[in-house]
Amino acid sequence: MxxxxxxxxxxxxxxxxxxxxxxxxxxxxxxxxxxxxxxxxxxxxxxxxxxCRSCENPPCANVCPTGALEPKEGGGVRLKSSKCIGCGMCKDACIIDAVFWNEQDNKPVIxxxxxxxxxxxxxxxxxxxxxxxxxxxx
Amino acid sequence: MIDNDTLSKVLYIDLSKKKFTTRDRKDLFEKYLGGTGVATALLHEECPEGIDPFAEESPIIFAIGPLTGVFPLASKTCAMFKSPHTGDLGESHAGGRSAIAIRMAGYGAIVIKGKSELPIYLSISNGKVLFKNATTLWGMKDGSIAARVMRQNEKGEGLRAIFRIGQAGENMSTFANVTTETYRHFGRLGLGAIFGSKFLKGIVISGKQAIEVANKKEYRTLYDKIYNAATESSAMKKYHDVGTAINIKSLNSLKALPVRNLQASSTDEIEQVTGEEIAKNHLARRVACAHCPVACIHLAYLREPYDDDPYFYKTTPVCYDFELIYSLGTMVGITEPKAMLKLIDIVEQVGVDAMSMGVVLSWITEMFEKKMITKEDICGIDINWGKSNEYIELVKNIANPTTEFLKAAAKGVSYASSVYGGKEFAMQFGKNEMPGYHTGPSGYLGFLLGARHSHLDNAGYSLDQKELIKNDLSPKQVVDKLLEEEAIRQILSSIAVCFFARGIYNLNLVSDAIKLLGFDYTEDQLMELGKQIHLNKYRFKIREGFSFDKLEIPERIYETKDPTGKITKEYIKEGLDYATNLIC
Missing domain, CATH: 3.30.70.20 (Alpha-Beta Plaits)
Structure with missing residues (x-):
């Protein structure tokens, strides 16, 4: 869905x-x-x-330097929180601003x-x- | 309250020193919940006795409540200040995104004091307050342009509130308002003038945090109960569909709608400006305050051709509701919708309380008609009932007054009539211009007794329609009911819930809801607290010189037909005498 x-x-x-x-x-x-x-x-x-439009070739995952965002089959990404270093590159890569940010955790919310x-x-x-x-x- | 809830954080801002600090005031929030309860306590703390409302030390206080950002319909911010309009308690509530933005920025209240030496606006986010130069925004004729500039310069799209004043606030008209999110207002009692006196053009505030609840499962269950009541039950249908403007038709047929400065209480020409007709012909969009699914805000689109080019149109969105159709429609004899929308639009642009402005315009019209003032007093504008273009010019001139008469008018009809006469038809109660309810004696007792002289204090107009229109109630019975309702409303505005949701948020529900935020109050305790908060407001009013003896009542209310036929001097006096003994 x-x-x-x-x-x-x-x-x-x-x-x-x-x-x-x-x-x-x-x-x-x-x-x-x-x-x-x-x-x-x-x-x-x-x-x-x-x-989030759950892109098939998600730019957010493509720029993630630690592999914390894993592309899902059929589109979209899954966040592996433990791998995320909070660099924010995924947020910048999404041109519709659909990667949101949890300020307290300093991590994306997907x-x-x-x-x-x-x-x-x-x-x-x-x-x-x-x-x-x-x-x-x- | 829950230990790490940022509700108890109060942000203190000093505009003179350009400094800010945050203090934990759990003491106040645990005692008074938030909103009006906490704001009243802060007003007692922060406002020196007898101070000029425009003095440097005169405070501006904003407070929200424990349910803000937690449950739907808890969308109001309470503003508290010493009113330059009445000289005592200044209190005004607004929705929009204001409450959510303050809560999400991590505060329960904000106290602003001091005075900047140049126009500024405040940018509040991430625990910081930035003081931004607003010199270029000062003096703009349309307040919405200043808001647009702040919007373009600041972050927090979708999460921020933008407060701002217009020219009337800059010029310190005592009924200038503060607008938030273009169409919501801290409308009454002159907060805009205090902003102006401090060279404070506006505030942008935003944030995005979590609020912990005591029991996650119960939270979801109660949330759904309230949400479903808001979206599915009949409790909110009136506000959701035609909006408050639906009352125009019924109040007109009851003979309870002020027309031409209450020289009449109904008009045969109402058809085009009823809520139903405006919705059919002009409604373009409905919008909502943040965290309220009801969407009661009705926007009409006004399409006007330019005279010099047949294919050139100006299309302006204009927000309307019952009070605006009354004050800038029937009260000034305008019953043509486009003319009315144009007048509403200019009132929005200059930034004044629409109810007060309508009453000021209608009082001036009658003064002019009776030759108690000259055309020169009103800058040569040839005003008359129903003439919207002339009223538009007059509004601009009241926001930027150049004659002694208009300078007086910019302070409201109580002050202006004390200088120029015409008190018997200066439609104010407790120095606050009347709302659109000539329903009967409860309505007027409600305006007179209410701590902020607003129809929303105790809904006396509703008591007239539900009870006095059919049955007899003594003045004492009416006052008892008004004070009980006012106590309940202190609780609603302390948890900062919209009064439109009063049918959903009964004290039993309030008790359950605040428990999830760590507040343990029974229904009876809430009622007692409501009474105490109300008396705290009266302590401030009396400290600042308010007295029931000084209330002036315009003769007009006794002369114009009302639905109950019970508005007499004896009735009002008996009610006031009884209330004086209870409150003072």
Missing amino acids: KLAVKDAMRCVGCQSCMFACSRRSGNAGLSNTCIGVKSAGGISRGYTVVV CVQCGYCVEYCPYEVLELIKDKKGVSHD
Whole structure:
């Protein structure tokens, strides 16, 4: 399964998805969120919703100097936290800013495509779709 | 509270010395939870008795609560200050991203004192406060441009709040506001003027941290209960769909909607500016405060052609709700939506409390009509009910006053009428301009008794509609109910939950929710704490010279028809006398 943005125009900016994503770790707050909802140049223009697109040849993994980010079959990456030195190169390599950062741990937080956030979007902005190799996701 | 919760960290900023420090104030948070409770305690600590609100030592206090960043709808920041508008307690609440950003930056409260020698804005993140030169932003005619510049210069997209003032704040109009996230406001009682007096143009604050909870499983269960109530139950539907503007139609038909400075309480021309019609014809987008799935913020798009080019349009997003349709619509006789949206837009640009501005405009119109002021007093602008272009010019001139009369008007109708007359139709209560509820005596007793003279203090207008319209209640019964509601609302604003969620967050739920953050309070204890916080506010008010005896009530409220038919001098006096004995 892959997380996708179905219709960003419906996003109201409540950030319930961001809190849901971070809450998976058990705590409140936003430290572990792997979704970014930000205004598209001012709130009146609506919102940009950033989720990991689970690239098939992921640039974040390609630049990781320690092999902490392992490409997964079918796209996306898995973080081996013990190998990560917190250099931030993965974050810089993702041109849609979908590698998020846990400031307290100084390590990336990577979307695992679980879809927990989808359950907390009241406006059907997000969806979890079947992953078919070769199909692109918006 | 939980040991390592950063809620108890208070950030103290000195604008004179450009220094900051953080202190742990677990003592205050454990005693008063947060929000209004903590902010009131900090005001007592930080505000010297009898101080000029524009003095260097006059404080600005922001506080959020334990549930901020933890549960949905806990989206409010409480601002506390000595009001330049009333001379006593200044308190205003705003949503947007303000509360979440303060919590995620690692603070429960912020205290700002001192005065910069040049315009600055503050950039707060990662435990640091940067003092940035805002000279170039000072004097811009549209406050949203200054916000855009701060947005472009600072980090924290999607995680930050941007507070800023407009020209009215720079010029210290006592009803200037502070805007956050373009469409939310610390609207009432003049916080914007205090920012202006300190040369503080704005604040950008952001962060992204974890908040530990006492029991992770119970946390998720309670979260889902609140989230489901917010998204699925009828409790929030009104705010979610048409929004608060849905009340325009019903209050107009009840004869409870102030029209032309409350010379009437309904109008036959309401159709186009009802919430339903504006939604149908102009609503373009709904947005939400951070961590609130309700999305009550309604934006209309105003499309205006340029006169000199037929294929050139200006498209402006304008936020509207019930209070704006009242104050910048019916109160000034405007019932054409585009004219009203244009007026709302200029009020946003200069940065003033929309309710106060509407009441000021309508009072000026009546003063002009009655020939109590001259056209020169108002810079030659030919104002009259319903004329939006003239009102737009007048708003600009109140934000930048050049005549003695407009300088007085920039201090609100209580002050201006004390100089120029017209008190009997200066629609203020406790020196704060009225909101859009001519519902009956409970509404007015509510404005008069409320610690910040706001309809939101105790919702007297709701009591009129639910009770007095059908049944008789004595003034004492009304006051008892108002004070009980005000105590409950002290708790809601101490945990910093939006009042729109009052149907979800009953004290039982509050008790369960704060337990997960390590606060052990029963429902009864919460109620007692609410009463205590309310009295703490009154201690400040009385210290600064407030007295029930000094309250001035405009005669107009007794003259204009209301839905209960019970607004009499005797009723109001009996209620006030009874409240005086309880509070003082």
